[in-house]
Amino acid sequence: xxxxxxxxxxxxxxxxxxxxxxxxxxxxxxxxxxxxxxxxxxxxxxxxxxxxxxxxxxxxxxxxxxxxxxxxxxxxxxxxxxxxxxxxxxxxxxxxxxxxxxxxxxxxxxxxxxxxxxxxxxxxxxxxxxxxxxxxxxxxxxxxxxxxxxxxxxxxxxxxxxxxxxxxxxxxxxxxxxxxxxxxxxxxxxxxxxxxxxxxxxxxxxxxxxxxxxxxxxxxxxxxxxxxxxxxxxxxxxxxxxxxxxxxxxxxxxxxxxxxxxxxxxxxxxxxxxxxxxxxxxxxxxxxxxxxxxxxxxxxxxxxxxxxxxxxxxx
Amino acid sequence: xxxxxxxxxxxxxxxxxxxxxxxxxxxxxxxxxxxxxxxxxxxxxxxxxxxxxxxxxxxxxxxxxxxxxxxxxxxxxxxxxxxxxxxxxxxxxxxxxxxxxxxxxxxxxxxxxxxxxxxxxxxxxxxxxxxxxxxxxxxxxxxxxxxxxxxxxxxxxxxxxxxxxxxxxxxxxxxxxxxxxxxxxxxxxxxxxxxxxxxxxxxxxxxxxxxxxxxxxxxxxxxxxxxxxxxxxxxxxxxxxxxxxxxxxxxxxxxxxxxxxxxxxxxxxxxxxxxxxxxxxxxxxxxxxxxxxxxxxxxxxxxxxxxxxxxxxxxxxxxxxxxxxxxxxxxxxxxxxxxxxxxxxxxxxxxxxxxxxxxxxxxxxxxxxxxxxxxxxxxxxxxxxxxxxxxxxxxxxxxxxxxxxxxxxxxxxxxxxxxxxxxxxxxxxxxxxxxxxxx
Numbered sequence: 001x002x003x004x005x006x007x008x009x010x011x012x013x014x015x016x017x018x019x020x021x022x023x024x025x026x027x028x029x030x031x032x033x034x035x036x037x038x039x040x041x042x043x044x045x046x047x048x049x050x051x052x053x054x055x056x057x058x059x060x061x062x063x064x065x066x067x068x069x070x071x072x073x074x075x076x077x078x079x080x081x082x083x084x085x086x087x088x089x090x091x092x093x094x095x096x097x098x099x100x101x102x103x104x105x106x107x108x109x110x111x112x113x114x115x116x117x118x119x120x121x122x123x124x125x126x127x128x129x130x131x132x133x134x135x136x137x138x139x140x141x142x143x144x145x146x147x148x149x150x151x152x153x154x155x156x157x158x159x160x161x162x163x164x165x166x167x168x169x170x171x172x173x174x175x176x177x178x179x180x181x182x183x184x185x186x187x188x189x190x191x192x193x194x195x196x197x198x199x200x201x202x203x204x205x206x207x208x209x210x211x212x213x214x215x216x217x218x219x220x221x222x223x224x225x226x227x228x229x230x231x232x233x234x235x236x237x238x239x240x241x242x243x244x245x246x247x248x249x250x251x252x253x254x255x256x257x258x259x260x261x262x263x264x265x266x267x268x269x270x271x272x273x274x275x276x277x278x279x280x281x282x283x284x285x286x287x288x289x290x291x292x293x294x295x296x297x298x299x300x301x302x303x304x305x306x307x308x309x310x311x312x313x314x315x
Numbered sequence: 316x317x318x319x320x321x322x323x324x325x326x327x328x329x330x331x332x333x334x335x336x337x338x339x340x341x342x343x344x345x346x347x348x349x350x351x352x353x354x355x356x357x358x359x360x361x362x363x364x365x366x367x368x369x370x371x372x373x374x375x376x377x378x379x380x381x382x383x384x385x386x387x388x389x390x391x392x393x394x395x396x397x398x399x400x401x402x403x404x405x406x407x408x409x410x411x412x413x414x415x416x417x418x419x420x421x422x423x424x425x426x427x428x429x430x431x432x433x434x435x436x437x438x439x440x441x442x443x444x445x446x447x448x449x450x451x452x453x454x455x456x457x458x459x460x461x462x463x464x465x466x467x468x469x470x471x472x473x474x475x476x477x478x479x480x481x482x483x484x485x486x487x488x489x490x491x492x493x494x495x496x497x498x499x500x501x502x503x504x505x506x507x508x509x510x511x512x513x514x515x516x517x518x519x520x521x522x523x524x525x526x527x528x529x530x531x532x533x534x535x536x537x538x539x540x541x542x543x544x545x546x547x548x549x550x551x552x553x554x555x556x557x558x559x560x561x562x563x564x565x566x567x568x569x570x571x572x573x574x575x576x577x578x579x580x581x582x583x584x585x586x587x588x589x590x591x592x593x594x595x596x597x598x599x600x601x602x603x604x605x606x607x608x609x610x611x612x613x614x615x616x617x618x619x620x621x622x623x624x625x626x627x628x629x630x631x632x633x634x635x636x637x638x639x640x641x642x643x644x645x646x647x648x649x650x651x652x653x654x655x656x657x658x659x660x661x662x663x664x665x666x667x668x669x670x671x672x673x674x675x676x677x678x679x680x681x682x683x684x685x686x687x688x689x690x691x692x693x694x695x696x697x698x699x700x701x702x703x704x705x706x707x708x709x710x711x712x713x714x715x716x717x718x719x720x721x722x723x724x725x726x727x728x729x730x731x732x733x734x735x736x737x738x739x740x741x742x743x744x745x746x747x748x749x750x751x752x753x754x
Binding site (some may be wrong): 059062063064065066085149150151168169171173174176256259260261262263264265266276279280281282283 | 383386387390408411412413520521522575576577578579580709712713716720723724725727728729730750
């Protein structure tokens with residue numbers, strides 16, 4: 001008798017259980033193993049989704065249990081889609097999403113490219129660069145709040161040093177024109193290392209012989225970069241964009257710590273607005289419709305993006 | 316056999332004693348905001364523990380999360396709190412949604428008379444519907460938004476002379492909102508002892524209730540009304556009246572010309588910090604903080620003085636403060652009611668005031684020595700005579716967040732005009748009341 005794990009498991013199975021299992025088909029056994037996962041998926045994901053869709057057509061308020069729940073049809077959806085304030089929140093989210101991803105990809109890829117070169121202290125620099133993403137967003141938010149403080153903040157003093165301006169003459173978090181950029185800067189500072197790590201994995205996955213072959217063919221470094229490095233790292237880069245896009249679409253903690261959505265509603269991203277509707281105003285039906293609209297948007301965009309990603313991988 | 320009998324009797328005695336003990340002594344949890352008066356209440360409650368045998372635990376939540384945390388607790392039927400000192404605006408929701416125990420029968424049975432408490436506090440903290448004799452809380456902590464200033468700076472000859480030269484009048488506690496702004500503007504970016512100081516710190520916070528509490532401190536003295544006719548929800552022409560527009564424009568001017576840079580999202584904590592760090596000449600904040608400010612070794616004592624929110628067209632202060640309620644989901648309601656009975660006693664209320672809590676009991680407030688008992692006591696009495704509160708409707712959170720948005724958009728983000736901000740606020744509030752079926 002062999003001493004494989006399977007035979008050990010078979011030997012350890014009580015005879016009564018073994019008899020029962022022997023009577024089951026492979027398909028039935030597979031279902032037994034998969035059933036708990038399917039049950040959890042239904043209970044935790046599918047059921048709440050269906051329930052949320054159901055609530056989105058009502059005027060339900062979770063803080064008013066005695067109130068009559070009325071079916072309002074598509075009224076919640078209509079209100080949301082015609083509310084100019086919500087479109088401003090969408091614009092703020094789009095601005096945040098686009099610029100954070102833009103800067104993180106550019107800086108992250110550049111850092112990865114540099115770190116990929118072999119030099120002394122390479123590991124130390126990698127560790128230092130990835131430190132920000134290991135911090136809690138709440139800590140980062142508070143920390144940058146102090147840096148942006150007009151009277152004592154280091155950030156303002158650095159800008160003042162280079163521009164000759166009075167440090168307290170501009171407010172990164174309090175100015176309508178600067179606040180959207182202040183949150184972009186912090187998110188870029190925190191999450192560029194993540195993009196860098198993914199790009200680094202991509203760069204290290206390129207076999208050396210491809211570059212050696214290119215050298216033999218007398219391809220210039222620039223040509224090697226555009227015809228070997230970029231195409232081979234692109235799927236990794238696109239994956240990083242997908243992750244950061246999904247994460248930043250639901251960005252909440254960092255921005256709440258920094259600006260609370262202000263000044264006014266300048267940095268009130270959709271997730272902050274949704275939280276206010278759902279858990280501060282307790283407009284549960286309305287917030288459910290809002291959540292469904294956001295879900296469909298993210299799901300739709302992500303699906304298109306994943307298809308594009310697969311095409312790039314196939315090339 | 317004798318030994319068995321003895322052991323049985325001993326076991327029974329111990330069991331009986333423990334059962335009796337558990338029937339008598341409960342572990343009560345009181346929930347409130349984390350601030351100076353809460354510490355005073357812990358001290359005060361020791362007396363209740365020794366008298367009743369109950370153990371008191373406390374759950375104090377920082378102000379920015381207080382409403383969120385506690386309203387979630389109530390809405391989910393949570394049993395964390397047996398007693399809750401909830402904000403005045405929660406009374407409507409607390410009563411209509413069945414979160415608070417109605418106290419009328421208990422008050423009648425125990426001889427607790429609401430006439431023993433200041434009328435304004437009973438109206439604001441205890442009754443729902445407003446002004447009716449349906450009580451859901453006992454006034455626990457009277458409070459209003461007031462002001463404090465650097466008395467030592469106001470008393471300096473060089474500063475007094477400069478102020479006189481600039482404005483033509485003597486530097487003293489302001490008698491109107493416009494005087495208040497004039498003084499704040501005078502101090503703005505002034506050099507005092509080699510340091511640049513600023514006029515005043517005011518409330519501009521966006522997330523919870525800050526800017527609304529600040530702006531209403533200007534709106535009420537200008538004669539702001541929520542409705543044209545009380546109880547009608549008819550707001551157009553009242554909320555966006557010319558007086559309200561003028562008051563809002565005033566607050567924006569105050570924010571832009573007389574506050575320190577960077578105070579774009581400031582509330583209680585930031586106001587205290589600005590004052591204690593010597594950045595500002597004046598600051599607005601709740602009376603609840605005044606005992607702590609007066610006791611502060613750096614900026615308290617003879618360096619500080621207090622004044623009531625100045626009038627303009629009329630006297631008016633923003634109401635703070637809370638009532639104490641028994642949570643309907645508590646399994647220890649009898650013990651919780653015992654606490655309220657104990658707390659309502661005049662001698663306990665007197666001790667409450669002496670420890671730093673603001674009693675609303677007439678025996679304390681009408682005491683001849685009350686006005687002189689603290690440098691802010693007289694101002695507190697004056698403020699409580701002209702307080703006005705925000706909506707206390709069950710939908711107060713929706714009403715508050717709408718106001719927070721409109722005010723912050725206008726005052727801090729400089730978007731639109733005061734008239735537009737208030738017109739939009741009327742639209743928002745109308746939508747809320749329509750959803751509530753009240754319009």
